Amino acid sequence: MASRKHYTDEFKREAVRLATAPGNSMAGVARDLGVNRTLIGHWVKNAQAGKYEMTPGAPLKSESQSEVEQLRRELAKVKMERDILKKAPGLLREGPDVKYGFIAKHRAQWPIRAMCRVLQVSASGFYEWDGRSPSQRSVDNDKLTGLIRQSFAASDRTYGSRRVWEDLREWGHDVSVNRVARLMSAAGLLARRKRRRRPGASTQAAQHTIAPNLLQRQFDADAPNRRWLADFTYIWTAEGWLYLAVVLDVFSRRIVGWSMRDEMTSQLVIDALTMAIWRRGSPKELLHHSDQGSQYTSDDFQRVLAGHGITCSMSRRGDCWDNAAMESFFSTFKTERASRTIYRTRDEARADAFDYIERFYNPRRRHSTLQYLSPVRFEELHGAAV
Missing domain, CATH: 1.10.10 (Arc Repressor Mutant, subunit A)
Structure with missing residues (x-):
């Protein structure tokens, strides 16, 4: 039970x-x-009733996710229309035949209906001028493009063609990944590229407090709660740094614990570990792997590990590859969310990090290591949901 x-x-x-x-x-x-x-x-x-003290600061006033997505769609539409008009200066004063000729020439670059709207002609008129009705391939492409936009928007504009393709397959559409890539390119849907920044150096602990590297870069597990990875990162806000510590289960790449604080202390990583232990039911025979930062080698943190019978493992000094799966999560988080946003307050950053982890990454984001399933779905399909 x-x-x-x-x-x-x-x-x-x-x-x-x-x-x-x-x-x-x-x-x-x-x-x-x-x-x-x-x-x-x-x-x-x-x-x-005041039982949970909300973080000090002004209430959040940021727009809802749906409003943000609507603004992004409108901005993309305006940009496309501007680009069309740049290619067709003075064309609005020309007759229909000239406009239809421009549309036919650029049909591979922009959607026909979008060009018709900008040039103030009807799509049916263009197809009649073109001498034929839209081909079945064109109709199918229009339908697929709409679904692609839906998948792309749901990922907060972070999915590339492979992950969008996986969404389409799950929705019952038999289409090649190359076709998805072509349609995304034609629609101007480009996933945000990675941007790496080197964090500040963490304080190293005395040699006698450092645990051996028992993980040995074995970033897989045959069941949940066998190997956990831990680390923390920095999020910049107008009020200063916010520190985010997380615990990741190697089995499903699920974030099982996290915590955020204004200061980089041992309590930050203790709180993340405590959340993981509570959510996963005090697992047994567990290996916890981190770097050699002073927060993880502190007496307080080591006592928590020992109190729950958790075996401690640590990366070699200065070797980020010993904790590569954890580094990969932080790179993904910053690329897909934190680096794209200017946070006015730490409260805004907290809320956005929470939204990314608990509403997108864990339950929805397709992970290449998991056959493009989300962490939650992977655990469900393997009968390992906890």
């Missing part, structure tokens, strides 16, 4: 913030987080 799940106050606080944000429904947030709706409602009541 599965152990009862526990949630840290930090998790509850961010869940309440999300559930009460404009544009969000409590049921939808509960579904995304995998938490019972009644429990979310209980947390909201407790927060309103």
